[in-house]
Amino acid sequence: MNYRFANRMEGVTGNAIREIFKLLQKPEVISFAGGMPAAESFPVTDIIRITDEVLSQSGSKILQYGDTEGYAPLRDTLVPWLTGKDITATAEDILITSGSQQGIDLTCKAFLNPGDKVLVESPTYLAALQILKTYEADAIPVCTDEEGIDLADLEEKIKKHSPKLLYLIPTFQNPTGKTLPLERRKVVVDLAVQNDIVVIEDDPYRDLRYKGQALPAMKSFDKLGNVVYLASFSKLISPGLRVGCAVAPQEILRKMIIGKQATDVHTSNLSQAIVNQYMKEDRLDPHLIKICADYSVRLNKMNQMLEQYFPSELTFTHPEGGLFIWVMLPEHIDAQQLLQKSIAKNVAFIPGTSFFADGSGKNTMRLNFSNSSEERIETGMKILAQVMKEEMV
Amino acid sequence: MNYRFANRMEGVTGNAIREIFKLLQKPEVISFAGGMPAAESFPVTDIIRITDEVLSQSGSKILQYGDTEGYAPLRDTLVPWLTGKDITATAEDILITSGSQQGIDLTCKAFLNPGDKVLVESPTYLAALQILKTYEADAIPVCTDEEGIDLADLEEKIKKHSPKLLYLIPTFQNPTGKTLPLERRKVVVDLAVQNDIVVIEDDPYRDLRYKGQALPAMKSFDKLGNVVYLASFSKLISPGLRVGCAVAPQEILRKMIIGKQATDVHTSNLSQAIVNQYMKEDRLDPHLIKICADYSVRLNKMNQMLEQYFPSELTFTHPEGGLFIWVMLPEHIDAQQLLQKSIAKNVAFIPGTSFFADGSGKNTMRLNFSNSSEERIETGMKILAQVMKEEMV
Numbered sequence A, B: 001m002n003y004r005f006a007n008r009m010e011g012v013t014g015n016a017i018r019e020i021f022k023l024l025q026k027p028e029v030i031s032f033a034g035g036m037p038a039a040e041s042f043p044v045t046d047i048i049r050i051t052d053e054v055l056s057q058s059g060s061k062i063l064q065y066g067d068t069e070g071y072a073p074l075r076d077t078l079v080p081w082l083t084g085k086d087i088t089a090t091a092e093d094i095l096i097t098s099g100s101q102q103g104i105d106l107t108c109k110a111f112l113n114p115g116d117k118v119l120v121e122s123p124t125y126l127a128a129l130q131i132l133k134t135y136e137a138d139a140i141p142v143c144t145d146e147e148g149i150d151l152a153d154l155e156e157k158i159k160k161h162s163p164k165l166l167y168l169i170p171t172f173q174n175p176t177g178k179t180l181p182l183e184r185r186k187v188v189v190d191l192a193v194q195n196d197i198v199v200i201e202d203d204p205y206r207d208l209r210y211k212g213q214a215l216p217a218m219k220s221f222d223k224l225g226n227v228v229y230l231a232s233f234s235k236l237i238s239p240g241l242r243v244g245c246a247v248a249p250q251e252i253l254r255k256m257i258i259g260k261q262a263t264d265v266h267t268s269n270l271s272q273a274i275v276n277q278y279m280k281e282d283r284l285d286p287h288l289i290k291i292c293a294d295y296s297v298r299l300n301k302m303n304q305m306l307e308q309y310f311p312s313e314l315t316f317t318h319p320e321g322g323l324f325i326w327v328m329l330p331e332h333i334d335a336q337q338l339l340q341k342s343i344a345k346n347v348a349f350i351p352g353t354s355f356f357a358d359g360s361g362k363n364t365m366r367l368n369f370s371n372s373s374e375e376r377i378e379t380g381m382k383i384l385a386q387v388m389k390e391e392m393v
Helices: A016-023 A044-062 A072-083 A100-111 A126-134 A151-161 A182-194 A250-263 A269-280 A284-309 A335-344 A374-392 B016-023 B044-062 B072-083 B100-111 B126-134 B151-161 B182-194 B250-263 B269-280 B284-309 B335-344 B374-392
Strands: A094-097 A117-121 A138-142 A165-168 A198-202 A227-232 A244-247 A324-328 A364-368 B094-097 B117-121 B138-142 B165-168 B198-202 B227-232 B244-247 B324-328 B364-368
Touching: A044 A269, A044 B044, A072 A094, A072 A269, A094 A100, A094 A250, A100 A126, A100 A165, A100 A198, A100 A227, A100 A244, A100 A250, A100 B250, A117 A126, A117 A151, A126 A138, A126 B250, A138 A151, A151 A182, A165 A182, A182 A198, A250 B100, A250 B126, A269 B269, A284 A324, A284 A374, A335 A364, A335 A374, B044 B269, B072 B094, B072 B269, B094 B100, B094 B250, B100 B126, B100 B165, B100 B198, B100 B227, B100 B244, B100 B250, B117 B126, B117 B151, B126 B138, B138 B151, B151 B182, B165 B182, B182 B198, B284 B324, B284 B374, B335 B364, B335 B374
Parallel strands: A117 A138, A117 A165, A165 A198, A198 A227, B117 B138, B117 B165, B165 B198, B198 B227
Antiparallel strands: A094 A244, A227 A244, A324 A364, B094 B244, B227 B244, B324 B364
8 A cells, every 4th residue: 555645744753752752661761851740749639539529510511522612611710810821811712722732733723834934933842843844834943042032033034934923932931941031022022913923822831930020921912913822731730631721812713713623623521620620729829839849949959960060061041940951062062962871871851953943953952850859850960960071071 | 913824724614513502502402413422321420430540540640741642551452342343453553532533633634735635425524524624635525325335436536536535434424324334345445455545434333333233344354554443432431531543554653643743742641541441341331232222212213203293205314323314305495494493493403514525415404313312302303393394385
């Protein structure tokens, strides 16, 4: 049988991170790869109790087909939650998605024809790059500095490429951990307005802030319908439930709903009902305080290890939240080769090149600190420092 | 803001059925629309207990990110289940999908470029037509007779259009309830082999058989990798959980996995763990015996009402299972107009035209019997008969 696959599948390989995951099943591997929450942080007991309650009360509704837009009680619950992020939305402005990644996919599905240009931060979330490939769009990298996307380069790339979309993660960016300052957020929205660009504001890490002051979402400056805002409960409650949400102008949201009807009809009602009840019981904020305290200790530990044990030639970011530290090695060091050596010693991370639309960044790496205990961070980082020193001799 | 939407969104309106659903929220409406299982049939008590058990045992695994391919214990459990349908597959041949609709979407994503031709039964599942539109593919209707797809027309359309895919529901078809005979199944697979066509065998109703003998799936005749087989637990356990599966040749499955990575990462682990445990406890077969007994009574009731109260000018199918009866009205009757009148009297159904790729079938309608009690079927069908008689005067 000679399969005639679609053009969109050419050159789309599996997500590098998810392939590395499979190598990490061994319990002895200390993994700074992935972007997983700490498994021990999941509110299992609460979720067991809540599941019993919601199914006892509304089992025949939850187990039945639901609305594509989402479980109505959850959409209502999200309205005040979004207000707390300075985002004004009604329930009708919200689409529940099967993880916020589906929000990226559905926005792209609504807008992109083959050859369309999409601006992305360089580096950016690698699954977003994958999604763009499946729409046969051109991802155009925009330079970033220590505070995030570079406005001069953004303006230049807009003029040069007339992009339809700009995808960015303004807060505790994946993979760098950087946060875009207030003034730049406003300018990005202004540039979008002036150039008829839709901004996908992917914001899954915002509530994982360990120090400093929260900044308003770019969506809060969106007066003319230029911003699709994506939130996720994967990092806040549980990724295994697959619940996120999109807040978008009505005209865009209608297209996204049609796109979602055609792909999975609706998100698991049970997952939605669990997230809804968890939030309605006001359990999310205390849970966040707890996990932020844990993650903060882990971030500090990893930071301290980088300063104390690693060669002084490397530089790294100092995020105030999120899940990642980004490390830049000397130009001649290939992080991919480093990974082979560190995996042989049971320590894993993600080589940074996968996050670059243009395949650059061979000398960069992403370190996740949320999913390892302080002890394992100490052990793993010492091994990694040793591997690195040997590589840099 | 001037939105520049993708070409794929042109002419794609919302799914007609899901739009009608919203009109049916009033409890006084007797709905023969939709394709929902009976809400009172859901095994709520078992699912509450099972959820408690799986989360207590494996909570931190279930709530964490999972594999795109699916929850490994569920993939293992499905192997013998598929053997019971004469389908030989290993766990590696199975992809867990967010409902079997995602299986259609991912197969199309793997294969279709704009303008590609896909053969479909006429009429066919309307969401499949929607999906084809989102891939800008051309759905080519193939004639059907009382036993399903017409082989002569199939061969002619294959010659004329060189289609990449053939989508069909061979058992208790949606919307007609027809079942393709054994010999035709074999010929369809042979034609696919001879013409390098991939067949999507959508099989969500197979286990809802109320009389007669089960037929082997077309997948069981697939020796050369031409068939993607889709099963669903929506009609068997619960649609709200959104769990289905695809069984496909490795080369196709890999593309589908890449497509799924990019859209929802993986299906809700909790939903998958519930379905897995329910099947491992051997609860599915006794549950099917129970719901088949209920649905059989409802099918018979609806059939009896059609024979007793409806004008003799109409004809209808006599399915041995599934969820639907298909009704053909005299040529001059417009089912859409009929719907307006019956909805005014609180009875709903789906006008058949939505199921035709070419927009024909104005004088057809689909009736669902699974989601109404015998009493409501009797009441609703009497009203519908009255409305129809008035229309046919």
